[in-house]
Amino acid sequence: MTTASHPPTSQPPQRSPYAAAPTTAAQPALQETPVREPREDSPLVGKGPRIEAVDTGLHVLRGQGNSFVIELDEGLVIVDAGPGGKVTAGMIEAVRHISDAPVHAICYSHGHLGYNAGVPQWLAHAQARGEPAPRLIAHANVPRRYARYDETGALQRRMAEIQFRQPHGFFDRHLHNTRPTETFEHRLTLGQGVRRAELLWAPSETDDAIAVWLPEQKVLYGGPALIDSIPNVGTPFRTMRDAVRWADTLERLAGLGAELALREFGPPIVGAEQVRQVLGHTAQALRWLRAEVVQRMNDGMGEREVLASMAYPPELFDVDWMKPTYGDPSYIVRDIYRSENGWWDRNPTSLHPASPQAVAEAQAAAITDKAAVIAQAQALAERGEHQLALHVIDLLATAQGDDSALAEARRLKAQWLRERARQVRSYVSRSLYQVCADRIEGGQAQAFGIR
Structure with missing residues (x-):
């Protein structure tokens, strides 16, 4: 596996061709950035205590889902800075209850909007303490995604308002991006010794998703690859996501031998056998969907016919970790179909x-x-x-x-x-x-x- 590591003084990633101009990392200070809070029933709101120890020097931090805190000799590593406003302020306060160490790095679990909108508050916090700015680390595909989001900002905000049932204008000051200062392709190691953290490319919900592996402690933070419901493939507003690539990632993560796996959403998976079962079973279900859709496409079915003919085996889909509470198996079917087909619905009336x-x-x-x-x-x-x-x-x-x-x-x-x-x-x-x-x-x- 290729390793790409960058020191804190490395140059920012090359600007994406999508962007006419980069978004500056400088953002208003905490008190100057009023951000309305998400709905309490939003699936993005982390549930449970604000911060919770899961192993020595490792903590789940509730923000936009489950963030992750690692205590290294160099300082703290925060995976996902949160959505900003009161949520991120609460995250910072919770971290300071368990450690006074400087924040060494903020890692982006993936490039979706909101998960790291709170970066400016962490930067302001470090500055107020007289500490160096944390390293901002992400997969190499994140800057390109951010450039695309900048270009389609109004569209992204309107779609988010509808999907999360928020009033018009709610996300106008909520979904800003701070570019990472460092990127990597496949693997990057932080720290050394017992609490060495390996950042692993884990393409799944996005092509820029990462997981964090603590090999000595056998703890895995799965990022968006690992949630407590059916994989989030094919949601109506989103660009195509590759179900087979997600299955590949789950199988690779299952092979690490984790004894504790932390989800981006939902409770942890405890025990090596349970970790292997959940990740392997989910990958199997995704591969089953792919095979069934491919068979129907080869038989000449269009999208609606494929959807109408699908029956989802309970042994694959009626398990706790495959609940359709956010996504849906039919969404995945649609994405698999469109991965091999164009936009035409096969009604010639709709061609022009x-x-x-x-x-x-x-x-x-x-x-x-x-x-x-x-x-x-x-x-x-x-x-x-x-x-x-x-x-x-x-x-x-x-x-x-x-x-x-x-x-x-x-x-x-x-x-x-x-x-x-x-x-x-x-x-x-x-x-x-x-x-x-x-x-x-x-x-x-x-x-x-x-x-």
Whole structure:
């Protein structure tokens, strides 16, 4: 495995071609950065005591999920600085209850927005204590991701508002990025001796994810590769994630021989056998999904046909660590499908489509008996077939206008979206159903292309 290590004085990573200009690392001090807090029911809020020892010199620190603290001779290593504001302030305070050592390094578990928005507060904390700025360490792919996020900042914030059910503007000052000062490709070692920490590239949810391995203590911090629910592949707003690559990473991490594995979200996995079982089983489920989708694609099925034909074996998916509480197995199916297919839905009408509004208006105008469409949709809903009812009501509900039948169709659509939110387990699906219902009822759906 290639090793790439950089001293604290190394040059910043080369700027990505995505970016016209880099984002400066300088950020306002803590008292000048008001950040509203996440909802208490957000899956991103860490649960449990703020800081908890898991082994000698090793601590789980609750921030945006589970951060990780390692006590080295050189100082503290913090994995993920938190989302900023009061959460990160609480993280800093909790760390100071267990150690007065300087922060030697802040490591980015991956490049997703929010997990390290609190870096400026840690930098300000070090400065106030008269200590050198911590090393900011990330995988080499993080700067490129940050450049892409800078370019699409408004889009990223709007998607986050919908996915996490936050008011418009909530993330405008919440999702800033601080570039790492050092990057590595495959492995980087911090410290030496009993508490040597090895940063390992662990591509999974992102191509810039890392894990942290303490070989002498046999403790693994899995980062985003290791969560307490089904792997987060294929969520509706996100770019494609490779299920097989995630399985490869889990199998590689399982081979380390960890006796304690810490998840980015959820409780730790205790015992070498349980660690191997959870990681190996999850990898097996991902490979099963890949094989099943590939077989159906080779048989000529399109995406919707593949989705309709899937049945998920309970022995693979009805276990504690595969719960669809955030993602969903059907999301993974979609991502596997699109990894081998283009955007076309195989309906030739959609190759060069008319505008969505023109289609909706023409469709509604062609229906002379709108009451019959509404009645049929209502009959389906009364039988508990809310998804079919939504497909039928969309014949009218996507059209704008004050026509009473169209208004009734929109009202029913919002009502049935809320019902679907009660029926599904995935947090993301529930959020999208509920927010879309809110926007349809408020006449704001078109602002983000919601129909």
